[in-house]
Amino acid sequence: MAKTITLEVARYRPEQEGEPAFENFDVPLNKDWVVLDALNYIKDKLDGSLSYRWSCRMGVCGSCGMMVNGEPKLTCATFLTAYDPGPIRVEPLRYFPIVRDLVVEITDFMSKLKAVKPWIVRDEEKPISEGEYLQTPRQLDNFKQFSMCINCLCCYAACPVVGLDQHFIGPAAIALAQRYNEDSRDQGKEERMDVLSQHDGIWGCTFNGECTRVCPKNVDPAGAIQQYKIKAVTDWYKSLLMPWGKK
Amino acid sequence: MDTSAHDVLLVGGGGAGLRAAIAISEFNPKLSVAVVSKVYPMRSHTVSAEGGAAGVIKPNDTLDEHCYDTISGGDWMCDQDAVELFVREAPKELLRLEHWGCPWSREPDGHVAVRPFGGMKNERTWFAADKTGFHMLHTLFQTSLKYPSVRRYDEWFVTKLLIDDGQVRGVVAIELMTGRIQAILAKSVIICTGGCGKVFPFTTNANIKNGDGMSLALRAGAPLKDMEFVQYHPTGLPFTGILITEAARAEGGWLLNKDGYRYLQDYNLGKPEPTPVLRSMELGPRDRLSQAFVKEYEKGRTIETPYGHVVHLDVRHLGEKKINAKIPFVRELCLKYQGIDPVREMIPVRPVVHYMMGGVSTDINAATPIKGLFAAGEAACVSINGANRLGSNSLTELLVFGARAGLHAAQFASEQKEGNTAAILAQAIDEKRRVEDQFLNKTAGRESISTIREEMQKAMEEGAGIYRTHDSLAKAAETIGKLQERFKDIAISDHSHTFNTELTAAFELSYMLDVAEAIIACALNRKESRGSHQRTDFTKRDDEKFLAHSLVYRNADGSTRVEYLPVTITRWPPAERVYGK
Numbered sequence: 001m002a003k004t005i006t007l008e009v010a011r012y013r014p015e016q017e018g019e020p021a022f023e024n025f026d027v028p029l030n031k032d033w034v035v036l037d038a039l040n041y042i043k044d045k046l047d048g049s050l051s052y053r054w055s056c057r058m059g060v061c062g063s064c065g066m067m068v069n070g071e072p073k074l075t076c077a078t079f080l081t082a083y084d085p086g087p088i089r090v091e092p093l094r095y096f097p098i099v100r101d102l103v104v105e106i107t108d109f110m111s112k113l114k115a116v117k118p119w120i121v122r123d124e125e126k127p128i129s130e131g132e133y134l135q136t137p138r139q140l141d142n143f144k145q146f147s148m149c150i151n152c153l154c155c156y157a158a159c160p161v162v163g164l165d166q167h168f169i170g171p172a173a174i175a176l177a178q179r180y181n182e183d184s185r186d187q188g189k190e191e192r193m194d195v196l197s198q199h200d201g202i203w204g205c206t207f208n209g210e211c212t213r214v215c216p217k218n219v220d221p222a223g224a225i226q227q228y229k230i231k232a233v234t235d236w237y238k239s240l241l242m243p244w245g246k247k
Numbered sequence: 248m249d250t251s252a253h254d255v256l257l258v259g260g261g262g263a264g265l266r267a268a269i270a271i272s273e274f275n276p277k278l279s280v281a282v283v284s285k286v287y288p289m290r291s292h293t294v295s296a297e298g299g300a301a302g303v304i305k306p307n308d309t310l311d312e313h314c315y316d317t318i319s320g321g322d323w324m325c326d327q328d329a330v331e332l333f334v335r336e337a338p339k340e341l342l343r344l345e346h347w348g349c350p351w352s353r354e355p356d357g358h359v360a361v362r363p364f365g366g367m368k369n370e371r372t373w374f375a376a377d378k379t380g381f382h383m384l385h386t387l388f389q390t391s392l393k394y395p396s397v398r399r400y401d402e403w404f405v406t407k408l409l410i411d412d413g414q415v416r417g418v419v420a421i422e423l424m425t426g427r428i429q430a431i432l433a434k435s436v437i438i439c440t441g442g443c444g445k446v447f448p449f450t451t452n453a454n455i456k457n458g459d460g461m462s463l464a465l466r467a468g469a470p471l472k473d474m475e476f477v478q479y480h481p482t483g484l485p486f487t488g489i490l491i492t493e494a495a496r497a498e499g500g501w502l503l504n505k506d507g508y509r510y511l512q513d514y515n516l517g518k519p520e521p522t523p524v525l526r527s528m529e530l531g532p533r534d535r536l537s538q539a540f541v542k543e544y545e546k547g548r549t550i551e552t553p554y555g556h557v558v559h560l561d562v563r564h565l566g567e568k569k570i571n572a573k574i575p576f577v578r579e580l581c582l583k584y585q586g587i588d589p590v591r592e593m594i595p596v597r598p599v600v601h602y603m604m605g606g607v608s609t610d611i612n613a614a615t616p617i618k619g620l621f622a623a624g625e626a627a628c629v630s631i632n633g634a635n636r637l638g639s640n641s642l643t644e645l646l647v648f649g650a651r652a653g654l655h656a657a658q659f660a661s662e663q664k665e666g667n668t669a670a671i672l673a674q675a676i677d678e679k680r681r682v683e684d685q686f687l688n689k690t691a692g693r694e695s696i697s698t699i700r701e702e703m704q705k706a707m708e709e710g711a712g713i714y715r716t717h718d719s720l721a722k723a724a725e726t727i728g729k730l731q732e733r734f735k736d737i738a739i740s741d742h743s744h745t746f747n748t749e750l751t752a753a754f755e756l757s758y759m760l761d762v763a764e765a766i767i768a769c770a771l772n773r774k775e776s777r778g779s780h781q782r783t784d785f786t787k788r789d790d791e792k793f794l795a796h797s798l799v800y801r802n803a804d805g806s807t808r809v810e811y812l813p814v815t816i817t818r819w820p821p822a823e824r825v826y827g828k
Contacts, residue, residue, distance in 0.1 A: 013743055013745065014745055015743055015744065015745060016743075032486050032487075032554075043697075043748075043749075044696075044697035045697065047740075048695075048696065048697075048739075048740050048741060048749045048752075049740055049741035049743070049749055051746045051747070051748045052748070053286075053290075054454055055286060055290050055292070055453040055454050055455050056290075056292065056294065056295050056453040056454075057453070057454065057487065057489075058295060058487070058489045058490075058580060058584065059579075059580075059583065059584075060294050060295055060378070060381055061286075061289075061290045061291075061292075061294050061295070061453065062289065062290060062294075063286065063290050077583050077584070099424060099745060099746050100743070100745045100746040101746075103746045105424075106287070107401075110287070110401070113392075114392045117393070118389040118392065119347065119348065119389050119390045119392060119393045120346070120347055120348040120390075125346065126346065128339050128342050128343055128346070131342065132342055132345045132346075132351075132358065132359050133345065133346065134356070134357030134358065135353055135357050136353060136355065136356070136357045137352075137353050137355060139357075140350060140352070140353055143350070144350060147350050147382065147385070148378075150289075150294075150381070151287075151289055176389075180348065183348060183350075185346075185348060186348070
């Protein structure tokens with residue numbers, strides 16, 4: 001028989017089990033397979049009741065983030081051979097409530113995403129007939145990397161502050177706020193600053209940079225938080241020194 | 248039974264659905280909009296689109312040329328009134344997305360940049376590097392968050408359209424988190440569930456692309472149109488089927504056979520030049536390029552790999568700087584998933600099922616023949632794509648016809664009074680019982696979901712692939728018919744009400760079997776070769792008999808029937824498709 005590798009998969013069926021437990025599955029160690037392929041093999045051939053999210057299998061839909069041997073990973077981009085001879089432990093993303101098996105509850109994240117007003121805010125909209133807003137490649141570069149976030153939530157599972165304070169709005173949401181703040185077409189920065197200031201958790205960020213380290217898309221949420229803090233502190237000083245001036 | 252009610256309901260929350268939701272909210276913010284999607288909207292498959300979105304914006308380009316490229320690309324199967332409208336609306340929709348923040352790639356002076364694309368005579372493809380679909384989807388999703396009238400049903404799975412007296416009245420759906428089965432009523436419904444690539448074994452399509460909306464519409468009595476036209480994209484990575492965007496060729500990539508020869512020159516697609524020539528060679532249309540691959544294979548000039556024969560896509564001569572600037576995702580995908588660096592190595596590629604030209608039949612206003620039921624995006628067939636879609640028309644299509652579907656569904660809903668709620672609820676209760684008895688609580692059953700799915704996919708590839716004959720199609724029809732029977736004996740081991748993905752997999756398989764039947768029925772009846780539909784037993788295009796759309800219906804006894812609807816010709820009479828000249 002061809003070589004196999006053991007997956008220790010976290011199972012949790014709330015109607016059956018009081019708490020999560022691990023179940024072992026042996027899967028073929030195919031050199032072209034990623035962890036997600038192994039999960040699909042389990043679901044198709046060994047146990048149809050295993051639940052997890054996945055869709056594009058090309059690292060862009062953001063569905064298949066899980067803990068692989070304790071690290072948040074996109075399972076569609078994580079090869080089995082990297083863990084040879086195994087075992088490979090697959091768990092749901094850390095710090096999120098578990099719905100079932102490898103599926104976590106993300107409604108709280110969805111409300112945090114919306115809270116930062118992730119859309120273009122303008123005092124006045126230009127009619128379509130007047131064409132595009134001009135934006136040079138350099139202006140695009142100012143926010144481009146923050147726009148690459150796929151909402152896979154690996155950064156939340158890596159962030160010690162998220163682990164301690166559930167109210168912390170979190171790396172991806174702050175990066176998204178910064179994506180619009182730095183867009184030359186946007187005028188909503190002050191509104192967003194107000195939103196972010198209400199979330200004290202941001203000051204707990206210790207800059208350990210885990211969010212940036214685990215990001216599969218090379219977004220730099222830690223950098224976004226840094227930019228935000230500097231701006232917030234400057235605004236605060238300005239309001240002390242020049243209380244009559246506009247922020 | 249739990250019920251909720253809205254004015255307009257969207258099945259699907261990808262590009263077309265979100266564009267429609269915004270259009271409805273802008274038409275009248277008092278209208279309540281329900282977006283019912285089996286995944287969180289930002290997971291929708293629009294996210295995977297790479298190359299770009301076509302729209303005339305540069306002074307050297309014209310609307311008529313975009314029309315001509317689209318119509319000739321579609322081998323004269325496009326409805327020309329729809330194409331004219333599409334081409335006219337395209338730049339406005341792309342600009343609207345620019346105003347909403349889409350990070351389009353730019354010229355040095357700050358204007359939106361465009362790139363060439365296959366089958367297009369001019370450069371008119373807007374792009375956001377090579378993650379255009381991703382950026383469009385996230386821009387639409389994030390923008391949709393500012394409209395309070397949009398109520399999302401994230402991770403709700405639709406099992407049925409509710410129809411009363413010839414009019415749609417809502418859906419029955421399962422909330423995945425809780426297993427709750429609910430009737431969601433609405434005065435109009437838009438189907439925007441995308442395509443059905445998973446009917447085939449080797450596809451660029453995501454796991455969620457199962458033709459849900461196509462099957463739901465078919466079961467509700469609406470016809471599907473032009474289902475025989477299945478697009479194979481010429482350049483997918485072997486094994487994974489991950490798409491390598493046409494932009495790789497538009498930026499100057501070459502297709503080479505095992506001898507390092509640019510083989511497209513042998514297939515009436517022009518002469519090889521060092522830099523890209525529009526409507527020529529590697530920038531020919533997708534159907535012709537995928538067909539050329541098969542011919543090369545037959546001549547023994549492809550390269551054998553463990554995952555089928557391939558040719559090479561060579562972008563090395565573009566250099567690292569250009570690759571990183573224009574097609575960074577191509578490099579990322581090759582590095583992460585294929586273990587090769589396109590800066591230094593050639594990319595192995597083979598044709599891969601990518602897109603359905605066919606879909607739920609609609610008119611130019613996105614309306615289906617069922618009152619109150621609309622469709623848009625890949626799930627729909629207007630038709631602007633004819634027998635072969637041009638790359639970069641589909642992203643624009645979901646904007647133009649998503650917005651149009653939203654507007655017309657909103658207008659329709661505004662004119663409606665409450666329907667016969669008692670009759671609808673009775674229907675919903677029946678459906679709830681069906682879901683419970685035949686799926687959720689089903690204890691007996693011997694057939695495996697994955698086995699039937701694999702056999703279906705194999706039958707479709709063998710019978711309804713790039714080249715088809717009567718015999719191959721008839722055999723596939725027989726297999727799918729048997730699989731439909733075997734499906735009734737499906738085994739479901741998971742009876743949980745919490746995020747039961749075995750339950751959804753069973754429903755998805757049933758949808759795909761319906762769609763597979765529809766594809767085969769249309770392909771069997773079309774005894775000609777046109778665009779992506781190539782019959783080795785009828786090798787010529789036959790305008791006399793088949794300048795007409797296929798409309799496939801489901802009969803009361805479950806069988807299918809195919810009727811025909813003439814193609815609308817306005818200013819471009821049928822002619823020969825010419826490339827490379």
